[in-house]
Amino acid sequence: MDALTQLSVTDVQITSTFWQRYRNIIAKEAVPFQWDMINDKGKMDVTNADAAGGAADHSGAIENLKIAAGRAKGHHFGFVFQDTDVYKWLETVSYVLKYHFDQKMKDAADWTIDLIADAQDKNGYLSTYFQIDAPKRKFKRLQQSHELYSMGHYIEAGVAYYESTGSQKALEIAEKMAGCINSNFGPEDGKIHGYDGHPEIELALAKLYETTKNRTYLNLAKYFITERGQDLKFFDRQNEADGIDNDFFAELRTIGDRYYFADKPITEQKDAHGHAVRVLYFCTGLAHVARIEHDKKLLKAADTIWDDIVKKQLYVTGNVGQTVTGEAFTYDYDLPNDTDYGETCASVSMAFFTKQMLANKLAGKFGDVIEKEIFNGALSGIALDGKHYFYANPLEADPVASKLNPGKKHIALRRSSWFACACCPANITRLIASLDQYLYEIHDNTILSHQFIANDAKFSDGIEIHQQGNFPWDGNISYQISNPNRSKFSFGIRIPAWSLDKFILKVNDKVVNTKLNDDILYVPIDKSVTSISLVLNMAARLVRANTNVNADIGKVAIQRGPIVYCAEGVDNSQPLWRYILGEAPSFKYTYEPQLLDGVGTLTTDDAYCLEGDPEEALYTFDKPKGAQKAHLTLIPYYAWANRDEKQMTVWIRQNGI
Amino acid sequence: MDALTQLSVTDVQITSTFWQRYRNIIAKEAVPFQWDMINDKGKMDVTNADAAGGAADHSGAIENLKIAAGRAKGHHFGFVFQDTDVYKWLETVSYVLKYHFDQKMKDAADWTIDLIADAQDKNGYLSTYFQIDAPKRKFKRLQQSHELYSMGHYIEAGVAYYESTGSQKALEIAEKMAGCINSNFGPEDGKIHGYDGHPEIELALAKLYETTKNRTYLNLAKYFITERGQDLKFFDRQNEADGIDNDFFAELRTIGDRYYFADKPITEQKDAHGHAVRVLYFCTGLAHVARIEHDKKLLKAADTIWDDIVKKQLYVTGNVGQTVTGEAFTYDYDLPNDTDYGETCASVSMAFFTKQMLANKLAGKFGDVIEKEIFNGALSGIALDGKHYFYANPLEADPVASKLNPGKKHIALRRSSWFACACCPANITRLIASLDQYLYEIHDNTILSHQFIANDAKFSDGIEIHQQGNFPWDGNISYQISNPNRSKFSFGIRIPAWSLDKFILKVNDKVVNTKLNDDILYVPIDKSVTSISLVLNMAARLVRANTNVNADIGKVAIQRGPIVYCAEGVDNSQPLWRYILGEAPSFKYTYEPQLLDGVGTLTTDDAYCLEGDPEEALYTFDKPKGAQKAHLTLIPYYAWANRDEKQMTVWIRQNGI
Incomplete structure (x- = not known):
């Protein structure tokens, strides 16, 4: 057989020294540490947490689920979206188990899945705040409730855990949730015609569709994407009906639709504005659904927002979201270094968004941005010990300024172990733990290697690619290609923007001059090609x-x-x-x-x-x-x-x- | 007679073209306009007021006095210190009448004095908010009440009006107020041992002492100066007793003593911190009382704060107060240009403070700072039309940034006609209207000319000095000295820092090389000296x-x-x-x-x-x-x-x- 019918990746094991260190720390330090945090065990070092993220004396996240499950008594503690700290921990674990299996960790995850199942309402609903303390307000104040955001994070975790361990239970919870949401939201009469204040459900439903191939989830994802910004009175009407002052976040009632990236339909949006993570979670789902649906208008919308960010609102480190006020984008070319926010979650979600853009179109610029995030902006969010995290990531910091100029109060000079709003810790760990998903992109009969992170990868038809090198310190990259079935395919290698002026490609030890296509070199692979090497410009x-x-x-x-x-x-x-x-x-x-x-x-x-x-x-x-x-x-x-x-x-x- | 016993200035008329334009606009435009504003007549253009200062649809300041006087019915409107807008208008009028007499303006001022007298309680108390709406809370929440601040502003106005017009009634109101305060505050048993959250009464009582020579007022001023920061529980105890949540400004309850410049006694303070205008009003009174009392510790304290500001916290324009948060100083050498506050009131009060420092010691540096304020930082606060005012005065502004970066929202690109908190308009007008008081300083037998503002000045013993020139555009300054009684005195001329490297002094047309003493040239005047000319470096x-x-x-x-x-x-x-x-x-x-x-x-x-x-x-x-x-x-x-x-x-x- 000489031609492939359906090329796919089956396994990627990261062997990079640089990343093995981080991934081992995630497995051995961060995951147990975060488990202690969400279980209210161990000590929180929140010395600098009040700069951004806020300080708290405990998390209550697992306890909330226990109360909802009837295993404990009491009131909900923390933010209305506190559940997501558990889900993102679970998602991290799902990825970790694939490269560092640990029965104790899996037992904890299984126990957590059971707990979540017990906490879930019969109809699939799960948001512990509302179940415990406000059962009559379910889906009644979506501007601030984060219910779909919370369930979306579970769906991501459930899908990841199912993919990693085969746990049907984890997937069932996710499908029950999606079913609950589908029976409550949509264009049909009698359903709620609206969307969550904080996007996330869109990207989660797209993932759930990829795993289950159930079009209901895809349709619902697309509904949330296209509905956003259509009815500018939706939030106001809900707030009015729910009791105007009955806020979860009083400042979010009047902050305006721009903050929610809901000021107009996505096809009319021209730039990124408002809360950075909301924009980027939304666009991750947007780019994903657009690809599956071959929807040119949505693809164009995703392109427009991505271009605006990368050409006009991205820090050189990859950080995004210039202002602490609303954790938000500001405007084109406004990139102050000493007051910027650059939330860790925003960098992480910029990587999510860009991964989807790369899946839409093979182009070097997308790999460049992923690389920028994982080696700089996102990675800055986690300390070398794996157990301390930044909320804000400035490009210029001064301990005296942070202390004495209130405009820089949000700039911490030291990472904190936890936060009242602990969104960042598990966001950066789930990215690093899933980094093996960020190395290859397959289009038709092309395998693109877009990151120089040493790994052993297996593909369909017995193809194996071993990438070696001591990147990011060394620019010598080598690929050994094993192609036992003599498949014909194209192997693409991204040439990073920082090396476009100078690089050497050798195929089977012979220098090859290949034309770049969107900053990607394509090497036709046949039985004769067994090794490729690349020397990048490390000046x-x-x-x-x-x-x-x-x-x-x-x-x-x-x-x-x-x-x-x-x-x-x-x-x-x-x-x-x-x-x-x-x-x-x-x-x-x-x-x-x-x-x-x-x-x-x-x-x-x-x-x-x-x-x-x-x-x-x-x-x-x-x-x-x-x-x-x-x-x-x-x-x-x-x-x-x-x-x-x-x-x-x-x-x-x-x-x- | 050859020697003077007591040299004094009797009259100064400004003839400078530059300043006559401004002073005419104050007389003909600003005073009538502000009168309309405080009387709720005419249109407020508050387009940019919400950037800083806040927008309001009317003032209510005169109406509040009418209600307190029993001439109208209703509730108090506006801030607890709304009365001060009337008082600072009245103070401006007092100065204006000396260079631009207008019977209609004087009639309005006399009518206002009558109104104020009617509004004043029999015991001398006057603060319309408390009289109208909270009579039981008088002097009960000084951290936020601004009662002494408000009465201080009246005392300044009353003294000015008396000095300008001889109105005994204006002075009597002031003395009754001071009497009321004296019977309520002081070290004696049964009196309140405390101080106002917002300094002002200190400088006002010092002025009242200068006019009346009644030592009670001086002692009371000194009490407030030395008591500040002694009892760090004073505000808390009052708030507790008044009902902890019963705030006038909720955010000011927990903002901390540094904001009030009351975190330690003044003799222990090392730098300017907290709300800029509070610091500067306080230090104006401090430097004044220190001089009268020859109190070396207080003089040193004033020196320390002035030095810190001028050497480490002053913008090149003279603006002070680096942050919008608390309208406050931040820390040494922190001088951001695009987020600074530089409140007009702060620049004006920096001129007040520095005038007192110059009276303490003749040195060029003090004249330099006064010059910096009146030609730059303070003057920027008023539009060329005299009827629009800045609250914040940045050194770098961008309309897009002010609109789209929330950290720069306080930076208006256009002056506003009025504000909810309308402190700045009449502060800059009272400074310009009283500029004739900022030209000469007399020490013993020395007359120092420290500003190059053309004027005709009369002194004791028939001495007259006519300064001419087209400053600030032209550097040729000339003095004609008329000394009919052949008095011997020393005439000092400040050489500005910007001209210290290059200037020419001629006495009776002959170049003279005189040694500088603290950047001041001293020319001995006897019968022979009739003209002095100075050429400054206008490069x-x-x-x-x-x-x-x-x-x-x-x-x-x-x-x-x-x-x-x-x-x-x-x-x-x-x-x-x-x-x-x-x-x-x-x-x-x-x-x-x-x-x-x-x-x-x-x-x-x-x-x-x-x-x-x-x-x-x-x-x-x-x-x-x-x-x-x-x-x-x-x-x-x-x-x-x-x-x-x-x-x-x-x-x-x-x-x-």
């Missing part, structure tokens, strides 16, 4: 922002491979803003195995540091005093704030026009 | 901030004479941040009589403008595209936002180390 590069960006003007960021670097006060003299890079600075790269669990640092002597003088006047008409030649040390952005609390900056001044 | 100067200031690094401000300039989008291409000044730019100065009611502009061709390309990526590894030679036009900062709503910036990038 430290200066990154400049578009001159429409006020915050970055006259500054550069430094990137080597996929890693965006930053300067920390731990390694450099403070204040960091006194540094200026030379016109064409050369950087020395050193891998330091003992530093920050092993990082590559960049240092340069092509830098200057302005002189300071504490006795000097605040303003002077004098010429500048000049600067001293200085040594500047940079570390990867993802690893910042793992040592002493000092200043940090990604963007550094450079002279030049 | 456009580049101003650089201390390298401890993150926000201004790599940037310069441009100042010519006392005027700080800015670039506006009306005159230059946007975005303004694309401009870079050359290494040693030369500026062309042009006085443009038709522009902005007559301003000197600065233009340069020694500038570059970075190129933009809307289709360009957000980030690039490419070298910068370069910049075009560009023409840059600057206007005085005080005159910004009088044309179209466009971007504005004071600080402009410049290459260099």
